[in-house]
Amino acid sequence: xxxxxxxxxxxxxxxxxxxxxxxxxxxxxxxxxxxxxxxxxxxxxxxxxxxxxxxxxxxxxxxxxxxxxxxxxxxxxxxxxxxxxxxxxxxxxxxxxxxxxxxxxxxxxxxxxxxxxxxxxxxxxxxxxxxxxxxxxxxxxxxxxxxxxxxxxxxxxxxxxxxxxxxxxxxxxxxxxxxxxxxxxxxxxxxxxxxxxxxxxxxxxx
Ligand code: TYD
Numbered sequence: 001x002x003x004x005x006x007x008x009x010x011x012x013x014x015x016x017x018x019x020x021x022x023x024x025x026x027x028x029x030x031x032x033x034x035x036x037x038x039x040x041x042x043x044x045x046x047x048x049x050x051x052x053x054x055x056x057x058x059x060x061x062x063x064x065x066x067x068x069x070x071x072x073x074x075x076x077x078x079x080x081x082x083x084x085x086x087x088x089x090x091x092x093x094x095x096x097x098x099x100x101x102x103x104x105x106x107x108x109x110x111x112x113x114x115x116x117x118x119x120x121x122x123x124x125x126x127x128x129x130x131x132x133x134x135x136x137x138x139x140x141x142x143x144x145x146x147x148x149x150x151x152x153x154x155x156x157x158x159x160x161x162x163x164x165x166x167x168x169x170x171x172x173x174x175x176x177x178x179x180x181x182x183x184x185x186x187x188x189x190x191x192x193x194x195x196x197x198x199x200x201x202x203x204x205x206x
Contacts, residue, residue, distance in 0.1 A: 002090040003205065004081065004127065006097040008171060009135035010164050011157050012142035012149075013187050014194065018135065019095045021195050022202070026091055029206075034084040037095035039069055041076035048072040053154040060155075062109035066116065069101050070123040077124050098124055099132060099174055099182075104156070107170025108163045128181070131205050133198055134171045135187035139164050 005022075007015040016037075023035045039049040048068050051057060076094075084090045098120035106116035137145075139161055146157060175184040183201050187194050 002085040002087065002092075003131070004085060004092045004094070004129045005202070005205075006094045006099065006129040006132045007135065008096060008099045008103070008132060009187060010103075010137065010139075010142050010168050010171070012145035013135035013137045014145065014191060015133070015135045015187075016095055017191055018133070018195060018198060019093055021191075022198060023093055025199065026093075026202075030089070031091045031206075032084075032087050032089045033091045033093060034080070035093045035095070036076060036080055038076065038097060038100065039072040041072070041094075042079045044075045044079075045072040048075075053156065055155050055158075057155065062105060062111050065109070066101060066105040066111055066119070069105065070119055073098060073101075073120075074123040074125075077127055081127065082125075094129075097129060097132070099134070099171070102174060103167045103170040107173075108159065108167035110166070113170065113173070130181070131201065132178075132182045133201070134175055134182060134184050135194065136168070136171065136184055137187045139168070141188050 007019045009015045019035060023033050026033045038045070039052050040046045048071055052065065052068055081092050081094070084092050101120055102113055102116050105111045106113040142164065146153065172184065175182045185194060185197055
């Protein structure tokens with residue numbers, strides 16, 4: 001049986017570290033694992049990613065931003081995700097998926113949760129993850145991690161604090177709305193503790 005598992009959280013939540021560890025573990029367990037990321041994943045998606053993160057487009061409207069993320073996602077779903085899920089034992093791990101749009105564009109940019117979810121369903125052709133981890137950190141922790149790991153913030157990371165507070169709140173609301181699929185994980189703990197919690201949930205699913 002194949003599975004789609006996604007990782008979410010505000011910038012600096014540590015999800016990329018965790019998804020890489022999970023990928024390694026699942027490969028060792030014998031699964032056919034594909035790890036991809038959003039925005040990007042496909043060649044066309046990576047081209048869209050470079051537009052989205054470029055400071056040159058500081059005037060980009062929230063709806064334009066949302067539709068570009070959705071365009072990148074639609075391509076990734078068709079070109080990469082669906083074919084892999086047809087494989088026996090296939091697992092697709094995605095570093096961000098449509099909940100990122102719901103939280104960042106719906107919550108952070110205030111485009112509205114329901115409007116964003118309607119377009120998400122269209123862009124993904126209704127392909128919903130089996131399990132979604134939301135790695136939860138407060139804004140201070142997020143900033144501290146970003147400033148110690150990187151020197152050059154991208155266009156999205158330059159947003160003010162209240163943008164990230166709204167985005168984080170939207171993730172919390174989504175976890176309440178979809179308790180069967182979504183797991184809110186306290187990601188202020190050590191990477192090992194966070195990883196162990198993720199593995200516990202994955203063992204239940206697999
Ligand atoms: P990403 O490369 O995952 O950043 P990080 O590794 O720092 O988490 O994502 C790039 C940015 O794009 C990030 O700030 C979140 C944002 N984003 C959205 O606003 N909406 C979306 O739908 C997606 C997929 C990402």
